[in-house]
Amino acid sequence: NAGVTQTPKFRVLKTGQSMTLLCAQDMNHEYMYWYRQDPGMGLRLIHYSVGEGTTAKGEVPDGYNVSRLKKQNFLLGLESAAPSQTSVYFCASSSNSYLNTEAFFGQGTRLTVV
Amino acid sequence: RKEVEQDPGPFNVPEGATVAFNCTYSNSASQSFFWYRQDCRKEPKLLMSVYSSGNEDGRFTAQLNRASQYISLLIRDSKLSDSATYLCVVNKAGTALIFGKGTTLSVSS
Numbered sequence: 416n417a418g419v420t421q422t423p424k425f426r427v428l429k430t431g432q433s434m435t436l437l438c439a440q441d442m443n444h445e446y447m448y449w450y451r452q453d454p455g456m457g458l459r460l461i462h463y464s465v466g467e468g469t470t471a472k473g474e475v476p477d478g479y480n481v482s483r484l485k486k487q488n489f490l491l492g493l494e495s496a497a498p499s500q501t502s503v504y505f506c507a508s509s510s511n512s513y514l515n516t517e518a519f520f521g522q523g524t525r526l527t528v529v
Numbered sequence: 530r531k532e533v534e535q536d537p538g539p540f541n542v543p544e545g546a547t548v549a550f551n552c553t554y555s556n557s558a559s560q561s562f563f564w565y566r567q568d569c570r571k572e573p574k575l576l577m578s579v580y581s582s583g584n585e586d587g588r589f590t591a592q593l594n595r596a597s598q599y600i601s602l603l604i605r606d607s608k609l610s611d612s613a614t615y616l617c618v619v620n621k622a623g624t625a626l627i628f629g630k631g632t633t634l635s636v637s638s
Binding site: 448457 | 561563571572573574575578616618620622623624625626627628629630631
């Protein structure tokens, strides 16, 4: 009963390096999201997807790209990492039901950019 | 103005106390409302949905006032295990869940 799985769980990058965070869900959810969480800032939406092949920008999309080629996977890419992208990244998924949109979260990826 | 705003906190209360958290949202088209709980260094988890008629789950009561765009969470008889950050969340169908910054609760013995 995996739910939402994020890989990797920890990563240290040098400024300018690139990386991809993978989010996988096994609940057949339509919606998937990427958030970042910084101290005192709460969870801020980076990008989200309302279905396979679709993506949309959230509150803080700059410096990130995403892809949803398969329904179960949502990838978050950092093309050229910056220290400002040091954060905890959470992926989540939810059904597209009108009244019942509980989101299930992965355990987070702690990224440090030095 | 942020889409979802919460009491800044932190709230420090003794065991057995009653504590209330408030939240306001700016998008009148919001359709679903939730309270999530987040423990330190863990992922957020759903505490309860919030319905227009108000709803209760044990010691927790949630209220929604659509006219005032206001959501509340009441915790009665606080336990040590209630110590966490409580996140107010709103959603409009077809878009993403938007989180408030959260309110930290610390319950002491």
